[in-house]
Amino acid sequence: MFGYFEGRVDPYPEGEVKTPPRGLLPFIWHFSRPIWPLLVVMSLVTAAVSAAEVLFFSYMGELVDWLGNVERAGFWQANGAWLAGLGLLVILGLPLLVLLQSLITHQSIFGNYPMIGRWLSHRHMLSQSLAFYQDEFAGRVSQKVMQTALAIRETVTKVMDLMVYALVYFTGAAFLLGRADPWLLLPLGLWLVGYLGIMRYFVPRLRDVSMAQADARAEMTGRVVDSYSNIQTIKLFADTQREQAYAKSAMEGFLVTVHRQMRLVTVMSVSLTFLNTLLLVGIAGMAISAWYFEAISLGVLAIAIALVMRIRFMSDWILWEVAGLFENIGTVQDGMNTIAQAPTIQDAPGAPALVVPRGEINFEALHFHYAQAKGERKTVFDGLELTIAPGEKIGLIGRSGAGKSTLANLLLRFYDLQGGRILIDGQDISQVTQTSLRHQIGMVTQDTSLLHRSLRDNIRYGSPQASDEDVWEAVRRAHADTFLTDLVDPHGRRGLDAHVGERGVKLSGGQRQRIAIARVLLKNAPILVLDEATSALDSEVEAAIQEQLDALMEGKTVIAIAHRLSTIAMLDRLIVVDGGEIVESGSHQELLAKGGIYASLWQRQSGGFLGLDVSDSDSSANVTSAQ
Incomplete structure (x- = not known):
């Protein structure tokens, strides 16, 4: 009854x-x-x-x-x-x-x-x-x-x-x-x-x-x-x-x-x-x-x-x-x-799903600013133009606040543009569904946040239908198996069944990063965005994972953001962004030959940390040299 x-x-x-x-x-x-x-x-x-x-x-x-x-x-x-x-x-x-x-x-x-x-x-x-x-x-x-x-x-x-x-x-x-x-x-x-x-x-x-x-x-x-x-x-x-x-x-x-x-x-x-x-x-x-x-x-x-x-x-x-x-x-x-607030980012009526057969990305005349208090605004891009060829791997370099991460967020349509458009294989991302757009992009961020669920659920989040064998393969490729088997939560759950705490607080920064990399490896999307993906790892683990990332990047369009220039020097093209504009573009060797901002940065750090202002020659005092 x-x-x-x-x-x-x-x-x-x-x-x-x-x-x-x-x-x-x-x-x-x-x-x-x-x-x-x-x-x-x-x-x-x-x-x-x-x-x-x-x-x-x-x-x-x-x-x-x-x-x-x-x-x-x-x-x-x-x-x-x-x-x-x-x-x-x-x-x-x-x-x-x-x-x-x-x-x-x-x-x-x-x-x-x-x-x-x-x-x-x-x-x-x-x-x-x-x-x-x-x-x-x-x-x-x-x-x-x-x-x-x-x-x-x-x-x-x-x-x-x-x-x-x-x-x-x-x-x-x-x-x-x-x-x-x-x-x-x-x-x-x-x-x-x-x-x-x-x-x-x-x-x-x-x-x-x-x-x-x-x-x-x-x-x-x-x-x-x-x-x-x-x-x-x-x-x-x-x-x-x-x-x-x-x-x-x-x-x-x-x-x-x-x-x-x-x-x-x-x-x-x-x-x-x-x-x-x-x-x-x-x-x-x-x-x-x-x-x-x-x-x-x-x-x-x-x-x-x-x-x-x-x-x-x-x-x-x-x-x-x-x-x-x-x-x-x-x-x-x-x-x-x-x-009852309407979402500021909405799918266009009848928006189709994004299809990515090649992976070409075009940023056309981007105009974007963040809204601030009392009608003020912070302009980030004012007409930026950038084309990334299918399968091309580019590195974004620039000081904090130059717009590198904002460019990645705009690609994922976390924000809408005030002008211009972003195309993926000729499709305007504002005219396709957000769900399909983000399914086609894998991203590892510097500040990795995990859900307060099991490690299996976190790794499988981008690929819900993946088998346990696929999950373990991604774990091994991300070198997370070295610590995962020893994990035990307060309820006695072990390994992949262990819960990681709110935002993953039970794991170290490097462990969280490896889980995030395993998640992206399992997702296997055609477009890959790496925003300081290996910054929380020690040198030995970073070197081991870099080999897997190289394999993961094969055949994909890649945007990598890094302050350590040594981690992106081998990419097809490096782009230096400053003040929302592209100030230099070329391969590692080409930029060194130009003797410009990138060459100056490379000489200062050789794998160290990028200074606060790439245009200030006096900033070398703030950069730790590895030489």
């Missing part, structure tokens, strides 16, 4: 990933569409439960009046069967109705509904551009995805469940009291005015403080996660005091919102208790007076007192639920500001 109702909803709807709309109601509907039929059924069943409770009170009043007039002699013989049947109906009917309501609400909706929100939001957030995550805390984004999904469920279920229940119940109670004596509606009407006044005053204030609290909570979580994610840096600089202060300032900001909320809660609770007490005294006083003057029966008096007691407890519950509703609306609005 439970499994049947739990399976009424697919918590992982497929289909095209769409950006959620910005308006509150359209945003909520975006995540509620897959489940709306069950929400309607839940409301109908809730209305039936509420009506049944009101009818129960009505029957109890009539029963009191009837028992007051019936003869005791022969009572059970005449009415026992009827009373037993009525009792059986009450015992079975209402619980079965509540069972149906609970199965729909708790089994079908409560677990699946927020999972739909998390799933759709997560799929959308994965499509966000690299720049989006560079401007956000990862912990803050994940917190908003989790919080918003729950808040959407609470918002919708409170409106469709709570409000239906309250409306049917109060309408039924007012009908019973008014039918008995219209004057009994006066205290109820005055109470309702006061109750709505309390809601009008407190609920918007609770909503506002909830929005501030949700944002402060996300900020606090983001700072804490940032500390944990960079714990090695914190330990390295022995500055836990600064981290404590950094987190504490966010915690203090969050606590301010909590104090504001609790002050409102205290005043609201006292106000509601006073109002409910006035209702009880008013209804009881008028009902007793009406009974005294024989205007109503004892059964009606019993109904009136019972309904007021029930309303008294319900009012406190409903007010809290309504306050919670607006708190959740505030959370949804806050999450919407993050989740």
Whole structure:
């Protein structure tokens, strides 16, 4: 039975990933569409439960009046069967109705509904551009995805469940009291005015403080996660005091919102208790007076007192639920500001998959700048032109900030150009799907980041269908087998099954780099980008892996970025970039013969580290010479 109702909803709807709309109601509907039929059924069943409770009170009043007039002699013989049947109906009917309501609400909706929100939001957030995550805390984004999904469920279920229940119940109670004596509606009407006044005053204030609290909570979580994610840096600089202060300032900001909320809660609770007490005294006083003057029966008096007691407890519950509703609306609005952002990098409508039969790359009149604060921008390329022939292997050289890594990021379409275009075998990369583009490019970066999963999953990430034999072959070629077999994680998993920790922190820099190289070896894409791929390796391992990289580069178009010139000197063509422009181009021997910037750099380092400014002859003081 439970499994049947739990399976009424697919918590992982497929289909095209769409950006959620910005308006509150359209945003909520975006995540509620897959489940709306069950929400309607839940409301109908809730209305039936509420009506049944009101009818129960009505029957109890009539029963009191009837028992007051019936003869005791022969009572059970005449009415026992009827009373037993009525009792059986009450015992079975209402619980079965509540069972149906609970199965729909708790089994079908409560677990699946927020999972739909998390799933759709997560799929959308994965499509966000690299720049989006560079401007956000990862912990803050994940917190908003989790919080918003729950808040959407609470918002919708409170409106469709709570409000239906309250409306049917109060309408039924007012009908019973008014039918008995219209004057009994006066205290109820005055109470309702006061109750709505309390809601009008407190609920918007609770909503506002909830929005501030949700944002402060996300900020606090983001700072804490940032500390944990960079714990090695914190330990390295022995500055836990600064981290404590950094987190504490966010915690203090969050606590301010909590104090504001609790002050409102205290005043609201006292106000509601006073109002409910006035209702009880008013209804009881008028009902007793009406009974005294024989205007109503004892059964009606019993109904009136019972309904007021029930309303008294319900009012406190409903007010809290309504306050919670607006708190959740505030959370949804806050999450919407993050989740409903359209990705800045999107596939063109109907974009085909990239096909790479040859591997020619053309950078045509590139214009690109990074957006900065207050409308400022940092220009990187202003008309750069570069053609890489099929199978050609080029090396990019230049100072930090010259645009080498930016060129690689543009090739992968992590950013869109402001002008010009990039072609791969004549296909504009902005007109093909991003997925197919990145499938055709293998890249090893200087700052290797691994997923907190097994080594097998990390190596196989670019080639999910690869066999274990293929994985081991890539491991051996990357010389990772020398340490991999000795790895054991805290759960006792060994070798390829061992988990590497967040961002691969359980491995050394050189070990992470070898795993990254194994991953690219296994992917075997026709275009290869090496951004300081061997910088974290010692000389012996680098020399061994270089042989495998040479074999890997065979037949591929290669862009290699390196500060150590000795690692790229053997490539077909070397390109010196400075200030976003190509200032020298040629083979190693050709550039040495020119006696320009490259020749000067080669003389300074012969395998050392590239200085900060390739155009400054005085920078040799900053370069460590290996000669």
